[in-house]
Amino acid sequence: MEYNFRAIEQRWQERWKTEGAYKVSNDTRKPKYYVLDMFPYPSGSGLHVGHPLGYIASDIFARYKRLKGFNVLHPMGYDAFGLPAEQYAIDHGIHPAVSTANNINTFRKQLDNIGFCYDWSREIRTCDTSYYRWTQWIFLQLFKSWYNRKTNRAEPIDRLVAFFEKEGNVNHPIPNFKSEISPADGGIKSQIFSASGWNGFDEATQQAILMEYRLAYCGYGEVNWCEALGTVLANDEVINGVSERGGFPVVKKKLRQWYLRITEYADRLQHDLDVLEWSDAMKEMQTNWIGKSSGAEIKFEISNLKFQIVAYTTRPDTIFGVDFMVLAPEHELVDHITTAEQKAAVEEYVAYVKSRSERERMAEKKISGCFTGAYVINPVNAKEIPVWISEYVLAGYGTGAIMAVPCGDERDHRFAKHFNIPITNIFGDLYTGEEAITGKHVTVYNSGFITGLKVSEAAEKVIEWLGDEGVGERKINYKMRDAAFSRQRYWGEPFPIVWKDGIAYPLEESALPLELPHVDSYKPGPEGEGPLANIKAWTEQHLETNTMPGYAGSSWYFLRYMDPHNDKTFCDRKVSDYWNQVDLYIGGTEHAVGHLLYSRMWTKVLYDLGHIGFNEPFKRLLNQGMIQGSSRFVYRVRGTNSFVSFGLIENYETDKIHVDVNIVDGVELDIEAFRKWRNAEYANAEFILEGDRYICGVEVEKMSKSKFNTVNPDDLVDRYGADTFRMYEMFLGPVEQSKPWDTKGIEGVHRFLKKLWRLFYDEQKGKLWTEENPSAEELKVLHRTIKKIEEDTEHFSFNTAVSAFMIAVNELTDLQCHKKAILENILVLLTPYAPHVAEELWHLLGNSGSVLDTAYPVFEEKYVTESSKLYPVAINGKTRTEIHIALDATPQQVEELVIANEIVQKWLEGKTPKKVIYVKNRMINVVV
RNA sequence: GCCCGGAUGGCGGAACUGGUAGACGCGCCAGACUCAAAAUCUGGUAUUCGCAAGGAUGUGCAGGUUCGAUUCCUGUUCCGGGCACCA
Structure with missing residues (x-):
């Protein structure tokens, strides 16, 4: 009797399906455990071996927890809205709903092959109306809420209106009110109004004011606008200022956009990181993204003009060293303050900056800038300071204006040197004129009332002085900006918003879902609007033509899995109280700041509004590494049809060509398969061999179709079985680490499973296992293995667990141990890793009931003690x-x-x- | 440019809290079985000097701390991920 993995795996997959072995109940007395994989986007090219890495890890952990007596929620679904499907529709005329459904079917087949324990009755797709109805509903909650800084939580907007009617907004001023464009002549645009003021405003004014508070709000923002394509482009569709497709110029354009006021949550998003079991690296990335800093906002009057520039600085102690100001080129004051002589130069520079992406601007080493001709007065010493513009100052950060202190900041220093701006020394002998002094444990000199003070004391004193003089104040700043929440695209959730006379009104909740209409063309609408603007029936109702971005549906999906079929609410409160947070979330670091921050914010909003009982979605996070492709190359002698083996290429002038890794065994090319490859493109190829073999070149690259280095899990499962495949993916290395794929090694794991099988059955002799009592030596092997597997599984060290299984089987083979009492425990340990073979042997040993629900073996110290x-x-x-x-x-x-x-x-x-x-x-x- | 990771034999990797570097597997070499091959099994396999016993070197690179460093510290090189409209 041999190890017939195909029959075994098929049999148990069918059995488990018909018996509903993976169906999870919301109604049980067992303790719960929630294991979640990051939502996949069902791309057209299907799964390659890199995708299931995290899924296998989570599957092992979910099965392990089940054996440990937990009720485990382990669901899967699809993040099905997105740009690629829409691009595919534009190119091939196939509706995104159709291509997406096809892709999902492929995904599902591939996933099923690997034997996951997902409860598929809970599957969700973000593009289903039954799902996005609730995405729209949550959007409405965001729209109808504001952040009360007094109570530090989101509250219904009606409460705010009640405050306004009673006391105006004196206790709740507009958040993030930008004052830098205010004229200084007493005409400062007031942001404070009284109750009678409020009651006297017309509807349009009132709604405009409320828009300043809503957690989902409409504003104006810059997009990558490509005139030639008539469309807005994603950042990765823009390369060096031109469109990736066609190479047309791309400029910034201001468009009406929806935003989420995530900045109101900045402090809580930062603070609550403390209670999460995430890697320090991940927390650090979020911390840097949130970018909390403290400093001061300082007002600089402009000489001879009735304006002032407000600059944000984290180093108010260096104010006596300010030698120039720099505004972001898109700063609204630039037009107002530029002198006639400088006008042409400034306009030219602004045009240059408009063509540059933010990333290019930040990465630019070359110094550039332009003098505006204007001067401001330094409030501390009345010194006249020239005002420049430069791309290194970004409009979105702080106030979009900086006070430049060349002797205390590297970039300012390089700028001053480049434009020959005289540098004031405020650090005494420490500053030699060569390099800026950026350390914070120094003393400032030549600085009026703060001379001789340490940095922190000096900063405090300056802030105090600014307050007393009314020319500045202490300010906490965040690098994080409000999240852009609209796309000028078709394949996304429509906004449940109607526009009347320029005012946005929410649809009734009972009117949801607002279904995405069919379109004939996916071409953009007029003026950069999305394709929905082309539909008459849509625009006649004055519905919003933007759609929501990819992260809308993925910001709350973990809640829907708990109660996926509820049509009364997004998730019943009783159910979310039972399942609570995701206990273990597995996914890649590429989501470090996007998805993970947005879901954290949505969770906090839903918590504040009383819809759920926890304020962090993902308690523990495990980051899986990427599986890289190991590419193979053949070398064609230039201008010929001969291919020379890798070891001989130095003797020829060759061109390196990617060859499909699936027709290469290790590094040896299958020449016959190569001749048939790509419609027999190389049918007549000649080969210059090493010995009688053609050896390929090897390089590690990203796994992608275009590099012919993708490996389809289906092929491997077919050849070696799902159990082997699962264990091999884990055996490759630590889950967190990136590593190249190498198909060759899978045979070692397959041999291990065959060797395990031979502990139970022999091909010739048949049944080997016995009911004899185990020896001390055998018990020692078993208990060492229990300890090691349990520890490694708990620590997600799945690669060392696999090797521990190998060691155990090697040792039991050496001991010629065929005893049921030992072997059946090994099977239970193996169940999370290789469920099919474990279940098969479990039953062959004469056990009834599924191995999936048996009890996990308990480690006993007494069997392993040494003297x-x-x-x-x-x-x-x-x-x-x-x-x-x-x-x-x-x-x-x-x-x-x-x-x-x-x-x-x-x-x-x-x-x-x-x-x-x-x-x-x-x-x-x-x-x- | 900025932020976060990573680097150990021919290859993937192991090494707990600073304590035998290279577990386990692949590959390779030799042997057994076989007419032969596959499969399977057994042994060997970091580099280097040596017949051997044994020695020297060795965890990207350059330093430092320590009785002892893959592990801690400083500097540095290269590779991967992210940088706000890919998801």
């Missing part, structure tokens, strides 16, 4: 020999034993050792 240990003995840190020593030996006994040792004596060369270091259970070091 002595083989210690490594080092002389001066270099291991020279090994000595058996009883574990209960005293340090004195150990020292005597060690010094008496022949080899130690040889290395001592007659000298007495200075010291003998004995670390129990570890090692011994003799210092000479």
